[in-house]
Amino acid sequence: MDKQHPQQQWREAVLAYAEAINHYVEQGRSQGWDNLKEPSHANTEHLLPAWREALEAINQPGTSAAQRQQFREAWPPAHQPLVPLLDEHGQGISQVLMLDDGSLLARVGMPYERGQVLRIDGDVVTPLIGVEHFGRCPQRRFYALANDEGIRVTDGWGGKLVTRLPWPNGLEGLPAGYPFEPLDMPPRPSALIPFPDGQRVLLASSDGIFVLEAHGATRLLPRGDDILEELNNGTDPDDVGLGLSMEHVAMSPDGRLIALGEQCGRHLVLGEQLQRLAVIGPASEYPHFALFNQAGDQVLLNACHFYHGASVGVRVADLPGLDTDYYSEDARAPLLQDGARLYAGVARQGEYIVGDAHGYLRAFGEDGTEHWQHYLGSTISAMDISADGRTLVAASYAGFISVIALDSGRPAWQIGTGNHTEVRRWLCWKGFEQPLAW
Incomplete structure (x- = not known):
């Protein structure tokens, strides 16, 4: 094998591993996992210089x-051969969006990092100057574009300005009369979602979760009442925790409901007037992610423990007054998916597609029935889906952006049970002058 051309060695190793893993999974799912040995990947580290040159x-x-x-066929995409390079070159992609013209927006870098926003149109990659964070409303009409000066909301990508919104100062909703200090810099958004009216934006950040309007911000988390309770119980104001970890939000397709949470509490769902509709106990230790289905009549709520997790699904009709505890067996909050810690997900008709901490895209029905899985590698950090539900884009903490044609056939090098074809993979790596298309 060593006498073969590096490209041929790469191709044979990638195809052999994919075939072996897919067979291993097929056996495990049909016969059980006892006495099965997971296949190993051939050593391909010596091929990396030739791969990079090509x-x-x-x-x-x-x-x-x-x-x-021809290049993709000769050097089929794979994750495992690149693992030796990830410590030096890998970096997280915190957000991706598919625009209606087929181009992509991507933020390279995690929310707490300065990062860079790119537009990828065909084979052309263009940095967006003056934009540090972005978001889109659930109806795909309004966009939020943010930098240190504030947030602009536009009607369509590149459309007319609708409104400008200031950042919160961090004092909104805090109990009066206590020596709290304002934020010394704008929050770094982990989510920025315009409402369908184009006049408000839902902001999630480690400094808090807020609804932003032109006249100011409304605090959603941490709740002012909870902070006041801490103070009344004798906690020194300097010791009151105003920061959040694992903060997350989701907005229903019609913009009337907000699901939100953070690691220290239960899942919350708010109504149209930001009133609390439901408090739902997680099915794992720490609330981590939320997602509404495409119809807007069910919400998926994920909680995690280390690299694993569990997700419950609650029908919107069952939300008013729902109050369950951790690991509840309430029939209104059934377990839909067990095992995945989720950072990203999308929904299409009758199906959730989520990305887990082990590098898999996993799809399942609104009743929890497993549909398929598709391997990208590394923790999946961001996802979006086209309006017609035919094209998926998924990004990872390793710096990959994968564009996938759904339901279009599975190439021999693809690990997974789904019938999907990756049509382009971008490597947004440290040390590269620009992202490279694979």
């Missing part, structure tokens, strides 16, 4: 679509 060559100007496709 990757950089195919990204030179003037490369045709046919040449790019």
Whole structure:
């Protein structure tokens, strides 16, 4: 094998591993996992210099679509061979969006990092100057564009300005008469979601979760009442925790409901007037992620423990007054998925597609029935889906962006049980002058 061309060695190793893993999973699912040994990947580290040289060559100007496709067939995409490079080059992609024209927006870097926002249109990658964070309303009409000066809401991507919103100062909703200090810098959003009216924006950050309006911000978490209770119980104001960990939000498709949470508490769902509709006990230790289904009549609520997790599903009709404890067996909050710690997810008709901490995209029905799984590698950090539900984009903490044509066939190098084809993979790596297309 060592006498073969590096490209041929790579191709054979990737295809053999994918075939072996897919067979291993098929056996495990049909016969059980006892006495099964997980296949190992052939040593390909010595092939990485040749792979990188070929990757950089195919990204030179003037490369045709046919040449790019030939490259993918010769050097099939894979995660395992690149693991030796990830410590040096890998970096998280905190957000991706698919625009209606097929181009992508991506934020390279995690929310707490300065990062960079890119637009990827075909093979052209353009940094967006003056935009540090972005978001889109659930009806795909309004966009929020943020930098240190504040947030602009536009009607459509590149559309007319609708409103400008200031950042919260951090004192909103805090009990009066205590020596709390304002934030010394704007929050770093982990989510920025305009409401369907285009006049408000839902902000999640480690400094708190707020609804932003032109005249100011409304605090959702941590709740002012909970802070006041701490103070009344004798906690020194300097010791009151105003920061959040694992903060997350989701907005229903019609913008009337907000699911939210953070690691120190239960799942919350708020109504149209920001009133508390439901408090739902998680099915694992720490609330971590929320997602509404496409119809808007069910919400998925995930909680995690280390790299594992569990998700319950609650029908919107059952939300008013619902109050359950941790690990509740209430029939109104059934377990839909067990095992996945979720950082990202999307919904299409009758199906949730989520990304877990082990590098898998997992799809299941609104009743919890497993549909398929698709391997990308590393923790899945961000996802979006096209309006027609046919194209999925998923990003990872390893710095990959994968564009996937759903329900279009599975190539031989793909690990998974789904019938999907990755059509392009971008490597947004530290040490690269620009993202490289694979």
